[in-house]
Amino acid sequence: MKCPYCENEDSKVIDSRHTExxxxxxxxxxxxxxxxxxxxxxxxEEMILMVVKKDGSRQAFxxxxxxxxxxxxxxxxxxSVDEIERIVNDIERGLNNMMEKEVxxxxxxxxxxxxxxxxxxxxYVRFASVYRQFTDINTFVQEVERLLTSKREQ
Numbered sequence: 001m002k003c004p005y006c007e008n009e010d011s012k013v014i015d016s017r018h019t020e021x022x023x024x025x026x027x028x029x030x031x032x033x034x035x036x037x038x039x040x041x042x043x044x045e046e047m048i049l050m051v052v053k054k055d056g057s058r059q060a061f062x063x064x065x066x067x068x069x070x071x072x073x074x075x076x077x078x079x080s081v082d083e084i085e086r087i088v089n090d091i092e093r094g095l096n097n098m099m100e101k102e103v104x105x106x107x108x109x110x111x112x113x114x115x116x117x118x119x120x121x122x123x124y125v126r127f128a129s130v131y132r133q134f135t136d137i138n139t140f141v142q143e144v145e146r147l148l149t150s151k152r153e154q
Contacts, residue, residue, distance in 0.1 A: 006033050
């Protein structure tokens with residue numbers, strides 16, 4: 001590690017500690033040439049996940065956007081914030097574990113619908129109505145029938 005004072009490339013680690021959130025390691029170093037001390041941080045390099053929208057445009061994955069969509073679907077429903085956070089965490093972890101640089105927005109939408117179907121049927125239908133862009137009552141009824149059919153098969 002290059003010394004910020006004299007730019008010597010040799011330094012030794014004096015002390016290492018985890019940061020409070022556990023996502024980085026704080027290291028105190030001492031320059032072998034000038035003897036001055038400085039601090040460095042080591043953390044995992046995160047890959048930026050790009051979401052490919054229906055129109056082909058791309059934007060960085062936004063956890064807050066996912067969270068807000070699920071919160072809207074669960075509004076006035078008996079779904080706790082902890083349950084919503086668990087869904088968002090699971091989806092985000094799953095996407096990161098795929099090790100892909102890009103993912104289709106439709107794939108994320110299907111993951112959300114799968115989780116909401118098991119959690120709260122009304123929230124599921126609300127999310128589906130926006131996600132699948134229901135244009136009339138018939139589309140809405142078809143989705144409810146699909147939900148009822150899958151529930152009977154379980």
